[in-house]
Amino acid sequence: xxxxxxxxxxxxxxxxxxxxxxxxxxxxxxxxxxxxxxxxxxxxxxxxxxxxxxxxxxxxxxxxxxxxxxxxxxxxxxxxxxxxxxxxxxxxxxxxxxxxxxxxxxxxxxxxx
Amino acid sequence: xxxxxxxxxxxxxxxxxxxxxxxxxxxxxxxxxxxxxxxxxxxxxxxxxxxxxxxxxxxxxxxxxxxxxxxxxxxxxxxxxxxxxxxxxxxxxxxxxxxxxxxxxxxxxxxx
Numbered sequence: 001x002x003x004x005x006x007x008x009x010x011x012x013x014x015x016x017x018x019x020x021x022x023x024x025x026x027x028x029x030x031x032x033x034x035x036x037x038x039x040x041x042x043x044x045x046x047x048x049x050x051x052x053x054x055x056x057x058x059x060x061x062x063x064x065x066x067x068x069x070x071x072x073x074x075x076x077x078x079x080x081x082x083x084x085x086x087x088x089x090x091x092x093x094x095x096x097x098x099x100x101x102x103x104x105x106x107x108x109x110x111x112x113x
Numbered sequence: 114x115x116x117x118x119x120x121x122x123x124x125x126x127x128x129x130x131x132x133x134x135x136x137x138x139x140x141x142x143x144x145x146x147x148x149x150x151x152x153x154x155x156x157x158x159x160x161x162x163x164x165x166x167x168x169x170x171x172x173x174x175x176x177x178x179x180x181x182x183x184x185x186x187x188x189x190x191x192x193x194x195x196x197x198x199x200x201x202x203x204x205x206x207x208x209x210x211x212x213x214x215x216x217x218x219x220x221x222x223x224x225x
């Protein structure tokens with residue numbers, strides 16, 4: 001049973017437009033969420049995090065929104081750049097249980113020039 | 114600050130053999146987690162070590178084990194390798210408290 005879901009395996013966006021990547025989770029005990037991006041043959045790179053006490057966190061072009069009641073989070077990238085083309089993973093954890101993150105299956109983002 | 118390093122980067126083993134993978138965390142990081150990434154299952158948590166103690170464990174068989182040394186370096190061992198163990202093994206370290214994890218480049222294990 002997938003506790004963290006990313007229902008879109010892939011997404012294509014035009015350069016300069018907004019990319020919206022979605023993530024849903026089922027475990028209501030999750031209270032800390034991360035987004036990573038991954039290029040081929042490299043480990044995931046941390047992008048941005050959000051804890052359940054917030055509903056938004058912003059870092060440059062990246063903004064993460066959390067809707068706890070819907071158990072849904074999204075990553076917005078504005079404006080999208082060709083270098084953003086990668087696989088994006090969301091991950092969730094219960095902070096009381098240490099660094100045990102459950103990862104979604106990933107969404108492949110392609111930013112077209 | 115140097116990032117997380119993993120050795121070796123690539124490994125080919127035969128079914129039934131055992132393998133040991135190594136991970137050096139970012140200096141000052143005491144938590145090291147291991148993940149297995151496969152095309153079908155995505156990134157799956159294996160275990161986490163903190164101050165030489167296993168703090169968390171995922172749902173993997175006992176053939177998968179690990180340890181952490183006093184300098185926070187960690188090793189992961191897989192015994193009696195099976196074809197299905199072919200995967201990218203990633204380790205990640207994190208600093209004090211609970212927060213984002215920083216991943217190494219991974220070790221690509223192929224079992225033939």
